[in-house]
Amino acid sequence: MTDFQEFVSKSMLWAEGLAAVVSLLYYNRVKNQYWIFFIFYLVFIFLGEAYGRWGKFPYFSKSYYYNYFLMPIQFIFFYWLYAAKSLGKPKLFFILSVLYLLSFIPNELYFSGSKIVFAFNYTFGCLILMLLVVMEYYKQINSQDILNFSKNRMFYINLGVTLSYIGTLPFMALFSVLINYMEIWNIYFSYFLISGVVMYLLFASSFIWGKQNS
Numbered sequence: 001m002t003d004f005q006e007f008v009s010k011s012m013l014w015a016e017g018l019a020a021v022v023s024l025l026y027y028n029r030v031k032n033q034y035w036i037f038f039i040f041y042l043v044f045i046f047l048g049e050a051y052g053r054w055g056k057f058p059y060f061s062k063s064y065y066y067n068y069f070l071m072p073i074q075f076i077f078f079y080w081l082y083a084a085k086s087l088g089k090p091k092l093f094f095i096l097s098v099l100y101l102l103s104f105i106p107n108e109l110y111f112s113g114s115k116i117v118f119a120f121n122y123t124f125g126c127l128i129l130m131l132l133v134v135m136e137y138y139k140q141i142n143s144q145d146i147l148n149f150s151k152n153r154m155f156y157i158n159l160g161v162t163l164s165y166i167g168t169l170p171f172m173a174l175f176s177v178l179i180n181y182m183e184i185w186n187i188y189f190s191y192f193l194i195s196g197v198v199m200y201l202l203f204a205s206s207f208i209w210g211k212q213n214s
Helices: 005-026 036-054 061-086 090-102 102-113 119-141 145-152 151-164 171-172 182-208
Strands: none
Touching: 005 036, 005 182, 036 061, 036 182, 061 090, 061 119, 061 151, 090 102, 090 119, 102 119, 119 145, 119 151, 119 171, 151 182, 171 182
């Protein structure tokens, strides 16, 4: 990594920590709402990413830690938040989660290997998430409360997910190809890091400015 990328990479971890701390400050306001699980998620991700950066992996590789544990939790949590809660479609959540988990089968059969990120698995997970993001945008646009979008907690979350997960989808899908074109790879990798920082700042903002009570 370049010096700039190393700086932004460290900044993303601290942005995750900031989002976790800010969310904890709002614990009492949301403790009786499903948003409390978003707090747990942010704290968990910060601790998980901190372990990924500084922890030791004596029994399994770091790639296994991310691909089989940390990343699936992220995807399934967002499927739950979008489908089951925001869109009110719990059956859709279960269907999409099962489809995502089933994507590990072709990934193991045809795309597995010594990789930091399983491109097929990540791409499939992001495509599912992109479907939910579009559905959420449609819901927000057609809401009678659209003029007060800045008070909608999901507005900030959806924007953050769009910039990070959806915005970096081509980078992750073509990771092994772009590595042969380092100039393009470095540009997109820098965007990947910056968008991660912005996403967690938006997650923190969702608690500060989002006034959604349900």
